Amino acid sequence: MAHETKIKTRPKDGATEILVLVSHPMETGQRTDPKTKKKIPAHFIETLTISVNGKPVLEADMSIGISKDPLLGILVKGPKDGDKVNVAWRDNKGETGAGEAVVGG
Amino acid sequence: MTTVSRRTFLKGTVAGSVLAVAAGAGLLAPRRVLADSWPAAAFSEKTAQGALKALFGTDNIPLSTDIHVRAPIQAENGAVVPIEVSTTLPNVESISLVVDKNPFPLVCHARLLNGAQGFFMARMKMGQTSIVRVVVKSNGALHEATQSIKVTVGGCGG
Numbered sequence: 001m002a003h004e005t006k007i008k009t010r011p012k013d014g015a016t017e018i019l020v021l022v023s024h025p026m027e028t029g030q031r032t033d034p035k036t037k038k039k040i041p042a043h044f045i046e047t048l049t050i051s052v053n054g055k056p057v058l059e060a061d062m063s064i065g066i067s068k069d070p071l072l073g074i075l076v077k078g079p080k081d082g083d084k085v086n087v088a089w090r091d092n093k094g095e096t097g098a099g100e101a102v103v104g105g
Numbered sequence: 106m107t108t109v110s111r112r113t114f115l116k117g118t119v120a121g122s123v124l125a126v127a128a129g130a131g132l133l134a135p136r137r138v139l140a141d142s143w144p145a146a147a148f149s150e151k152t153a154q155g156a157l158k159a160l161f162g163t164d165n166i167p168l169s170t171d172i173h174v175r176a177p178i179q180a181e182n183g184a185v186v187p188i189e190v191s192t193t194l195p196n197v198e199s200i201s202l203v204v205d206k207n208p209f210p211l212v213c214h215a216r217l218l219n220g221a222q223g224f225f226m227a228r229m230k231m232g233q234t235s236i237v238r239v240v241v242k243s244n245g246a247l248h249e250a251t252q253s254i255k256v257t258v259g260g261c262g263g
Contacts, residue, residue: 015222028230030208046143057221063148065204065212065230067185073226074217075191 005087005099009079016079016103018050018057020087021071024097028064045070048089052079052103079103148211153203153238156211160201161247166240169194169248174239176254183231183256190225190250194243197223201242206235231256 006021022045029042042064050058050072058074079085081104088098147159154164175189190200200223202212212229223241231237234255241248 017224019226026230052219055219057217057219059142059216059218061143061148061214063209063212065202065207065209067228067230071226071228072215073189073224074215075222075224076220077222078220 003095003097005089005097007085007087007099007101009085009101009103009105012075015075015077017073017075018052018085019071019073020048020050020099021069022048022087022089022097023069024091026064026066026068026070030064043091043093045089045091048072048087050074051086051088052076053083054086081105144214147214148209150211151209153205153210153236156203156209157238157240160211160214161240161242163247166247166249169241169250172239172241172248172250174237174250174252176237176252178253179255179257180231181257183233186229186231186254186256188227188229188237188239190223190239190241192223192241192243192248194223194241194248196244197221198242198245199240200225201240202227202229203238203240204229204231204235205238206233207231 004023008019010017024045025043027040027043031040032038033040044064045062048060048062049056057076060072083103085101085103090096144160147156150156150159157164171194172192180186188202197217199214199216201214203210204212213227215225231254237252237254239250
């Protein structure tokens with residue numbers, strides 16, 4: 001399954017705000033399928049890392065308590081226009097995803 | 106028969122190359138993501154106190170007025186509750202979100218590094234009206250802020 005990873009940057013309060021949106025079901029494992037009456041197995045992102053020019057700025061450990069299609073935002077001091085922002089994540093089923101963007105781009 | 110096996114073979118090759126591309130992308134990404142540091146014990150705790158103890162070794166965390174939590178007082182849809190945390194505390198190392206009455210209270214533990222400011226934004230799920238704790242680690246010390254968020258069941262905005 002393809003999970004899209006979107007990254008957006010914008011200047012805010014003299015720093016750079018980095019927003020990451022991943023399309024992911026973030027299934028809790030608590031719900032039952034109304035048709036089959038079977039539990040839907042948990043499927044959620046466990047870790048997500050944002051790095052700027054190869055240096056990590058955020059390492060987030062997440063659980064089923066994060067909403068479907070997670071949106072995370074951080075504020076980083078220092079990045080300049082043209083700096084590379086990378087996002088990488090891994091979920092509990094071992095699926096991974098990544099995204100790349102350029103500050104100010 | 107030959108066509109069938111050739112089709113399967115081709116399918117396998119395409120899937121294999123997709124995987125190879127994914128692996129290539131993974132190689133460019135920071136290696137630490139692949140390391141299994143996910144704190145399973147803290148995330149499987151069923152009480153806020155237990156989760157904090159598992160994560161930080163203590164649940165006795167002083168309240169701080171330097172943490173600003175921006176979240177709705179009343180959330181119409183418990184599946185998506187936006188929360189924004191900002192703090193003026195120096196050298197913020199991590200920001201953690203804990204929803205007391207969720208089946209698994211620990212929602213997120215965010216480590217901030219290399220110039221990341223004391224700011225974190227996310228969207229949480231909330232099963233019911235609850236106290237939300239924000240724990241900030243700054244200069245090695247823990248600080249906490251709490252806010253009560255009311256969840257309207259059914260999302261009719263009552």
